[in-house]
Amino acid sequence: MLEIGGLDVAYGESQVLWDVSLHVPAGGVMCLMGRNGVGKTTLLKSIMGLLPARSGRIIFDGADLGRLRPEERAARGIGYVPQGREIFPNLTVAENLRVGFLGRPKSAGNGRVAQADIEQAFDLFPKLKQLLSRKGGVLSGGEQQQLAIARVLLARPKLLLMDEPTEERGIGVLLVEQYLEFAWRLAGSYAIMRKGAIVASGSTSELRHDVVRQHLTV
Secondary structure (H helix, E strand, O other): OEEEEEEEEEEOOEEEEEEEEEEEOOOOEEEEEOOOOOOHHHHHHHHHOOOOOOEEEEEEOOEEOOOOOHHHHHHOOEEEEOOOOOOOOOOEHHHHHHHHHOOOOHHHOOOOOOHHHHHHHHHHOHHHHHHOOOEHHHOOHHHHHHHHHHHHHOOOOOEEEEOOOOOOOOOEEEEEOOOHHHHHHHOOEEEEEEOOEEEEEEEHHHOOHHHHHHHOOO
16 A cells, blocks of 8 residues: 655755655554654655655555645545644534544545544544533543544545554554554554664564664663
8 A cells, every 4th residue: 555665855954764665555554663763753744745755755555646745645545643643722622523524535525524434433432422512722632642533534544644553444554653562462564763764674473572672672
């Protein structure tokens, strides 16, 4: 579903990503790990189109994303839950959820609120049903995280980019996570970043402790 090859990304003259290549299969979960500041968030922003690539390619669902804007990538089926959640604090939970429908591809009923989709969101996060009239800004951190994930899922993404774990059938997931136990339990594959480059990758079932000690232990 997602193929990244030779990706280089820089902030001005400071290069952050170096020749990054990875693959996320359709319906699969990949955990992207690494110490703070190694470029994990930069990679997610680059996939979403929030940061331009200096070189390399991002292929999603067989199409080269090239210079597509973030909203065009979202319309093709990429959902992004950023680290800061970025919900609308002055909108209610119900209003925040309705925003999720605006990102739907036209083939999925762009902007059309389907009660079945809302109920699926409540099945995943039942507490949100009790908070529909509450402003997003007064929710707890965990409640805001649930709202951010539910809002993205209402856009029916094919690929979900996020920095905390979740698992949805039929959706490819690339998540940033610091805790190794989550990777072993949730993800089928992993990639480890160091100094802006992928230094190790493979199946989580084959992830060895010496690799963890080398690249993840502080």
